[in-house]
Structures are given as C-alpha cells and as structure tokens.
Amino acid sequence: MSDDSLQSSNYDIPPEMQGTVSITSLDKVYAWSRKNSMWPMMFGLACCAIEMVVLAASRFDIARFGMEVMRPSPRQSDFLIVSGTVTKKMVPQIVRLYNQMPEPKYVVAMGACASGGGPFKEGYSVVSGIDKFIPVDVYIPGCPPTPQALMNGLIALTKKVDKERIKTSKWYSKGAEAAVPVPVLGPDLMDPRKYALIYEQTHRPIEPEIPAETEQKEG
C-alpha cells in the first residue's frame, strides 16, 4: 500500500501523526475482533423478545458468538435487536435509544413486525417497519423467528461486520453522523422529516374518493 492511499480523504490522520500510523491488514484483525464481541442491547419489545431471551439461555447460547453480554444501557451496546411489534407510542423511545448508542452501531429487525409491520400492520397504532425511522442492517422474517432463525440473522450481521473496512465504512469517515430525528406524538405519530408533507396534506381540500379507488384497482 502506498503512502498516498493512507493520506486519502476517507480518514482523518492528524498532521503530527502523518507517516507514523498506517492502517493495513490490522484492519482485518480489528474487524475480526469486533465481530466476535458484539454486545446486544437488552431490549425486548414483544413476543420475539421471549425468543431472544431463549437465545441467550442454555439451549442456543449466544455466548458462543461473544454476544452474551446483554447491556441494559444503550451506551454500552453495539447492536439493537428490535424484537417485536413497534407501536407508535414506543417509536420515540426506540429512536432515542438508537441515537444514544455509540458508533459503530447496528440494528437487527427481528420478526415480521419489526421488519414490515407484521400481522398487526393494518392497525392504527403500529408502525409498518422500524426501518422507516432508523436504518436497519439485517431483517429476519418469521413470526416469531425461531431462535435458530435469529441466530442465522446474527451470523449474517457478524459477516457484515467482518466485511467492513475502516477505509470504506461510514462509521470512520469524516464528520459525525447526524442524530435521527425523534418522532413526536400528536394526534397521530409525527415524523419531523415529514412535517412539510403533513402540512400539505392536511391543508388541502380532500379529493373525492372515486378516482382514488380506480387508481388502486389499476395498481
């Protein structure tokens, strides 16, 4: 590796350290050690949380992947397993927890509910997938995924971590990532990113229903 590539804009080596530090194959060791000690956050939501607890118990035992240290505090955890139905009342808290996690951080959407709303999607107080609010790395289908299915997902996550390189990974590039805006509970859930849209939709005369109906059929 040439010196130039080490000075590329992707990472920030302070001037006094230039020429003294290098990130080469150490990178791989770093990724390897990181993938073997991922600490999940102890955060259960619904039915899937029971399967998550089971995963930590003796039959499936995630200690084999270095994940047994379930941290109740987001500040000490590497990834968040969104284990269950995400309700509108709970979304602000989840986003806040995500913002509090130190980088690099990952999110696993466990089960149909967390991935896309699940069987409760049609209801009025369930959001259709946590990925509308925070970025999700691995999706695990199933309702609930069996512990082995969950483990399969976690292995997929470790594979992803293993592939990450300091140079290319977004966690180590310049500039801190902005915090995800926390939704607010109003007459319904309000995502700050959609304020303009909400205003536009609520301050517009309601369209007659019939054209919308035909459009649906075509779709």
Add this chain to the structure above:
Amino acid sequence: MSEEQITVVQIPDISLQYEGRVVKDARVGYSGFIVGAEHLLEIVQSLRDELGFDYLSSVTGVDYLPEGKMEVVYHLYRSIGGPALVLKVQVPRDEAVVPSLYHLFKSADWQEREAWDLLGIRFEGHPDLRRILTWEGFAGHPLRKDWKEPYFEEETKPFKSRWPEGITGHIEDKNPFHDNVQYPDGFDPETWVPQAEEALYTSAKKIGRDAELHTDTIVVNLGPQHPSTHGVFRMVAALDGEQVVFLKPVMGYLHRNHEKIGERNTYLQNMPFTDRLDYVSSMSNNFGYALAVEKLMGIKPPERADYIRVMMAELTRWMNHVFSFGFLWNDLGSYFTPMIYALEERELVLDIFEAVSGSRMMCNYFRFGGVARDLPVGVLDRVKELVFERMPRRLDDIDKMLTTNEIVRNRCIGCGVLTAEQAINNGASGPNLRASGVPYDIRRADPYSIYDRLDFDVVVHYHGDVYDRYLTRLDEARQSNRILQQVVRDIPEGPIMTGKPAYQVRVPAGDAYGRVEGPKGELGFYIVSTGKPNPWRYHVRAPSFINLTSLEDMCRGGKIADVVLNLGAVDIVLGEVDR
C-alpha cells in the same frame, strides 16, 4: 349438570327484585340484565352488599352503531364461585356518559379508562379518566365503529382485493404519508404543542410531601426501556427517601389493536391472533377463545379433544409458572443463571408444542369444536416421560433451592402485601388472588371442559405477599403436574373434532363470555355476534392487565427496590396488558 340448571339455581332473576329499574335482556341469544344508567350505582351496590356479587370481573363497551347506542357490559361474580351476573347499561352514542363504579370496585379503574380511551364512553365520577392504551392527544376513539384506521380497506375480512384480482404491493404506498398515520384536517405540525405528561408528574409530586419538615418527594420514572420491567412497561413512582408513596403504571407501549383487528377478522382468523396476547402461554389463550365461540355456537368438542386441550393448557401453566420462578430469581438479583434453569425446562415443553402444533410459541392449535390435528406419534410418550419423571423432580429441585433460601425469604416475606379484601376489590385473579387467601379458581368455581372430573386441589395461601405468591405458583405447578398425570393416563381414543373442519363457521347472533383459568388468572373473551362471519365485538378480559391494578397497593409503603420484585411477582406479559 347442564348449563341451564346452573343458571336457574344460582343466578337470581334480579329483574323481579329490582322491578322497574332492571329488565331482562330480551334480545335473542343475549343474556343478562339491562339497567338504566341512573340506577346503576345503587343496584351494583345492592348486588355487592346484599346478594354477594363482590367481584367485578370485566367492564367493557359495545358500540351498536346501527341502533345509535353504546352499551357498557359488566360481569359480576361471587367470590365463592358460580356463573356470571351480566349487567348492561345502554346510553345514546353521541352522549355516552355512565356513572363510574370506581368507588365500589377498584377493578373498574383501568377498564373504565380503557373504555373511555377506545370507545369514548365517559365515566362520571372516575377520578383519573385519562387515556390508557393510546396517548393523550390521540385523535378519536378507535374502537368506535365509524372510526377508520389509515390503512382501512374494508369493514370485514376477507378483503375482496386479494382475490381474484390479487392487488399486491406495500399498503403504505397508498397512504399519503407512506405510513399508517392520519391527521385531522387543518392540523399543523409546527404549531402543535405535545401534551406533556404534566398531570401525571404533578400528581406524583403532590403526594407525600411533609409540610412540617419541608421535605420533597423524588419522582422516579422506570421504563419503558428498563431491564426489569419484563417488557415495555413504565411506572412513575414518587419516593419519600427510599419509600414509595405513589406509583402509577403507564402502559400502551405494546398496544397492537388486538380488538380492532379482531372485529375485522372472521372467527377463525382470530385464533392465531389470540396466541399473541399472552405469548408465553398461547395454548391457554386459544382455549379461552375457543370456549367463548363454542358457547355461542352451542357445540362441544369430543372427549379426546377435551383431554388434549386440558393437557396443553396444563403444560402451559406448568411452563409459565416455572418461567416465573426464573424471573423471581432474576428480580432478586441473581443475574441470569436461574433464568437459564427455567428456560431449559421450558424448552422441553416447547419441543412438545412444536411437535404437536408446528410452532414453539404461537401454537394456533385449537379449533372450534376440537383441535387442529391429533397428537403425532410418540408425543404422548414424551409427555409421559416429562410428567412422571422430569417435571416433579425439577419442581422439587426448585423447591429445595428457593423455598428455604434465606435471601428469598428475607426479600419476599412481607413484601407487597395484598389483603383478601383488596385483592377481590381490585379484581385480582389467578395466583395473585389465591395467594391472598381467596380460594377462587375458575376450574372449580365455574368448571369448564373436563375439569369437573379431574382430581386436583385449589391452592391457597393466606399472607398475600410475594413469598406466598411464589408458594402458590409452586403448589399450582404441582397440581398441574397431578392433572397431567391423570390426563395422560385416561386420554381416550377417538375423533378430535366435532363436525367437519371449516374455515368459516356459522355463529348465531348473541353474546357470550368464555373464561378460563389461565396461568396468569381469569382470561375472558366477550364476543358479540350478529350472525355474520365476523364478530361485532371482540373483547379480551386480560388477567395481566387487571392484576396490575393491585400494583400500587402492593408497592405503596415499600422500598423502591421492591417495586421490581412486586412487578415480577404479579407475573405480567405485556402483550396481554396492552393487547
């Protein structure tokens, strides 16, 4: 004994006693009595004090949109046993105001709040009528029949768009906000001031202040993300030093519109949804729902199916109680080891559930008039091995390790005391009620299925503290074991289903309340049918939810460290609390 006999013998015709104020519900298929809203308080008081109906089990509302009426349904029991006395109050829909029973029965507290939240029935005289499952500021009352959710497609399932045109794609793409939200017209997000939970915190701050010493209380907020709350549950506690002087649970963080979805679903479609109520013991939920619908349909499962049902329900109870010991240990501070022991036993039971029903947790095994499929080959032998060998041995192990353990005794004895009067008044059920000295077990008080011919004891302990709750569960697990031994011994051969399996059942019009003694307590399903394929009203009387009413009584005066212990000993599952 036929059901009619019981009704004639034990439920008095109160329309004679309170003539002019109470009339029989004359609608075909319905049962109970209709009371005028203005007479409700005096009649309920008289029923409680003179006729002994001292246990208000369920309060719920039904929206009769075509008639323009709102009905509030009360289920009252005698704590010595017997069937329910059903009272109904009808009020106009636009002005739904009913006197609150809060001061007669504390169990009405949260159920009335829920009816206000979801149906918009105002309870006059309720001291704290706030929203409970949704949040303050939420627009509308979602269980009203004219309230439409943002993803509304059709009134009832099956939706016509799925077949034969087969419209597919993400439904959120059809919503203007690309998410299932809706806002009132003219709503401006920029000027919206979120309704803070000031009311909750100020009331917490007011209590327990000592004017003389000028001390202040500290308000502590536990949850919804807290490792010891067993899910997304939140409590606001006011502390005087270390002592809890005020505690208000806040819930709804897992409110999944179970009842709204249940009213769109056909009867059979609700079965897998009931699994997700108390997701630790799904077989019991299936049981309660199947019983309620069977009551309406007037069918009974064949003998073998009844045995299989009881077997599954008791395995569930055993598993649930063992799980709760694990949690008890965990809450006492022994980090994860005991949980692992409990989960190991649970896994073995789950293996049986998986072999029988196909899924570890979401069994979806019961059908109306039977069960989904017969026991696969070899399962009965495995159950036998468990119930005769492993389960008694493991219970003895737990007994040895916990019952005389000084840490357990010091922490649990005298902690979170609930007296018998309080327990009955708060509508506590299951082990929580029996630990307070009330021998009320639905399997004996109002027998269903084959429990009347099984030999088991109703466990009762008298101190009403956490330790007695633990002992009650332990003894109950032993009784479950005893029932299981009888069941696997006597299980007959034969059909497992009455009639042909059908994906749409015909349910005659009427109302029914089916209840079972779930592991957590009385699990009831109140169903109103109009004769259509979908229930008109589908209400779940969730034991965890109503047991939590007692939490404040248990915690007040105790130390903050014991709150976690008390909560664990109530044994809640959030899926059921919030539904």
Add this chain to the structure above:
Amino acid sequence: MTGKGFLRMLLGVFKRFVMTYVEDFRKGKKRYYTKEGIESRRKADVQGIFTIQYPEEKLPVPEEFRFLPFLVYDEGPNGEKDLRCTSCGICAKVCPPQCISIVRTNDPVTGKPIPQPKEFYIDVDICMNCGLCAEYCPFDAIKMDHDYEIASYSRQNNIYDIERLAKPVSYYAGIRPTNYAAEEIARQEKEALKAAAKKSATAESAG
C-alpha cells in the same frame, strides 16, 4: 441455621456444574455433532450440557413445524412444473393478516377462469406463520416450509412471487413424509372413487 438454605442452593448450582462434565465423560464424543447426540440432548432425562451448537449442528424441526408458506408443484416427465394451485382463493380468504394475494388466470377467448394462478404473492413481512392456508387448502397446494434460514440485508424482495414460492413435490415429501403419505393415499382413494363413479356412469348411459 441461617445460611443453610442459601448453601443448599449453591450446592444445587454446583451439582449442575459438575453434572455437565460427568455427562460429557460418560457419553464421550458421541454427544456432539451427531444425530443421536442431538436427540439425547433433547430427551426428558437430559443432564449436563444442553446446548445445540448451531450452525455446525442444527436442532431438527418436527414434521409439523411451520415457517413460511410455499406452493407445491408436480414435476412432469419432461421437467415441466405443474402447480397444484387452482387459484380457488381459499388461502387468501382464510389468511388472518391477509398477506396472500392471487391473480386468477382468465381464458383470453371466453373470459372464463382457468384453474391456475397467474400471479401469487405472499408478503412475508405480514405473514404470521399460522398455517391456516395450508390447513384449509383443498388441493394440498400450499404448505408450510421448514426453511427458516432466510435472514437478509434488505427487505425489498420480501413480497414473494410465484417463482420464489414454488417448490417441487419431492421437496414437500422430504420435509413432511407422514403427511405426504397420508395425502397420497387419500388422493388415490378419491381418484379410485371418481373412476368407479365414471365407470358406473358410462355403464349406465350405455345400458
């Protein structure tokens, strides 16, 4: 004596700890990574280490195990795929969260429906794995899969289409041998009955 109960608990924990080794010594290497080993670790008299070393060894799922639904097709002699589904729509009607949507094929000439699905979608982000579709399918055309290892990095393709759902009948026979055998017998009986009825009908019309 104070502390006796506590010591008893510690003893219980210690006993468990010791038993893990005893069991390993007694059974030796056979206890891990073999079929019998896994079976012995899920029996009622199991003691010692209970862990299944996923992914090297997997806990076998029972026949009734259900995860996501799939469509069964019969394999023709020339490798053609003949879906059993007749697009009758019962699965779409019975599905509790309504995650199945089917497009029926219509005959281009007469406009009458042909018993074959044109499109068949299942949204796995909604599916609740309840198995009602498989239970009430009159043609044994939709069944519940055993494959649970389907975690992915994106959910763009989580509405499964007919290509992704269709699996051969041999696969079905492999994962659910008992059910398959029972269904085959029922089917043959039905066909025999049909044939007999046809025979008698032709005999009658002839006579």
